[in-house]
């Protein structure tokens with residue numbers, strides 16, 4: 001199966017490394033500077049045990065003669081439009097190609113379905129903690145990666161792709177309710193981001209303060225209020241688990257949005273913006289979500305000044 005991975009950053013790079021390690025046929029779609037670096041230096045991945053893996057990888061140049069069987073999308077939300085344009089222009093997506101987006105959030109699904117048609121788009125959510133250093137090295141921060149994949153509107157062939165992606169290091173689960181799984185992952189990242197951005201610390205540090213648990217409860221309340229107006233039913237058990245995760249005194253967790261904020265890197269604020277927009281559209285108050293957005297936007301404006 002020919003697999004194209006669009007984006008060679010933390011997610012795309014690590015998934016590509018795992019797939020290539022299991023001899024899957026992987027090619028990267030990258031912007032010119034990253035493509036050049038991949039060709040010159042190979043893909044560099046430092047796994048959670050500290051080992052640096054450096055391996056040569058195939059990089060797509062120009063257009064392709066044959067469409068790919070599977071295109072894995074791993075850019076940040078802001079880069080999706082340019083990735084989509086490239087995929088349309090270079091012929092990588094054919095009638096039988098399936099697209100598997102691994103972005104956080106849900107907004108990308110509309111873009112992909114509108115551009116490529118619903119039949120080609122699968123649902124996906126990846127759990128991993130990784131980041132990309134300025135020299136291109138993908139740094140895996142914690143061992144283990146889990147991928148949930150499932151049909152969005154059309155169920156044909158998901159198992160075939162799941163089997164291809166089931167490689168050592170990537171725990172793949174097929175979910176009939178992938179939309180719910182994607183929502184749960186989204187509210188997990190939003191909830192943990194709002195708590196850690198406002199509290200300015202890891203979950204355990206915030207939980208240890210007198211009013212940390214109250215902040216966690218208030219954030220959960222906001223998330224409940226927003227999701228209650230959406231076309232998705234999130235299981236009560238899962239929402240309770242989110243509540244526990246937001247106030248777990250033993251959790252050293254901080255999501256990538258907070259890690260980026262602390263490291264002075266541009267953070268993927270779109271993940272919060274999309275949920276805030278849904279709240280606004282349904283007149284649901286979201287003061288904590290909006291407070292976190294202010295802090296993140298101010299920080300983003302400093303590192304990526306508007307032109």
Ligand SMILES: NC(=O)C1=CN([C@@H]2O[C@H](COP(=O)(O)OP(=O)(O)OC[C@H]3O[C@@H](n4cnc5c(N)ncnc54)[C@H](OP(=O)(O)O)[C@@H]3O)[C@@H](O)[C@H]2O)C=CC1
Pocket residue numbers: 006007008009010011012029030031033034074075076077079082083086102103104126127128129130131132256268
């Ligand atoms: N990091 C994590 O632990 C997790 C992230 N996610 C989600 O996965 C998505 C990707 O995140 P992450 O991997 O961290 O982001 P990174 O910033 O590490 O990687 C994004 C990659 O996309 C590339 N890119 C940008 N524009 C294009 C383009 N036009 N064509 C091809 N490639 C392009 C960038 O290349 P360039 O070097 O040229 O800028 C970069 O390599 C996000 O939605 C994130 O929320 C989900 C789970 C965990």
Ligand SMILES: CC(C)(CO)C(=O)C(=O)O
Pocket residue numbers: 104126127128129188189254255256257
């Ligand atoms: C929540 C988590 C760690 C799951 O992979 C994530 O997506 C992120 O921090 O960006």
